[in-house]
Amino acid sequence: MADAPVRPVGALPLFPAVAFVLVWSSGYISGPYGIQHVAPFTLLTFRFGVAAAIALLLARLLRGPLRIDRSTAVRIGLTGLAMNAVQFGAIYLAFDAGLGATLASLLHALTPVLTAALAALFLKESLSARQLLGLVIGVAGVVIVLGPDIEGAGGPVAVGLGVFSAITLSLGTLGQRWIGHAPDPLWAAAVQFAVSVPPLAVLALALEGTHAVSDPVRGGLAVAFLAIVNSIVGLLLLAALVRRGGAGSGSSLFFLSPPVTAVLAWLVLGETLTGLEVLGLFVAVVGVALGTRRAAPRLIS
8 A cells, every 4th residue: 555645744735724714704794794684692692502502413423422620611611702702792793883894804813913922921922023023014004904084994983892802812812722621622612602602692682682683584594604604614624724734723824814805895795995905904914924924834735
């Protein structure tokens, strides 16, 4: 039998990498689309409720029973609340306030380098000059995209919520390290989806009432896409990339999300960018690429 081909260290399989970028970017389209038909907290309650049910079923069938101690379960749950309920709650409110899909994607693309900066600040981890430069360039790109008229980006409330969401995503990423030795990623995701549903449901009922769905058909399609494609398929693709390219594989592709989101937002939502915004997008993408570059993973077919 011939020896199996040796896969280069750090190389990423082409199909999962491309699919992951498309799935990740599509979340910035399906979110704004969904809130046109379902109020933000109600949409998230349905999204994570469906995702939790699917993930729990898959985890039980594919991984067997969950076996973790109470302390680890609490850490997984708290991290899930930050990553899902708080982070998505903020960005969906930002969408509802007028934040564009491309700018939201750009803010979230900064999270790998922002996470490195927060780790240096709170965990005393080393921050390389390249990471710091990448963060500075990335932030400069965002400032260029915003321009002098912040109202054109949705106003200060929308932008503030978007920034808060990006910071929460970075803190949630640090929380994954706090978990320590976690169970299978599928089980961890199932728990994190599930614990996010009750607080989101309470907020939905308290703030949005029982008439939060304006279009059940389009809203249902948005929920199905968000839960199945963005939550479950995205999770499985990320797991495939981690198995092939290492734990940093997903973050190494973040710089591709904003331009892909910009194209999807133009095609689906009709969003357009001015010349200055395109320049800012390019500058920010360069910053994120610089800040997340390790031994740049290669895509292989």
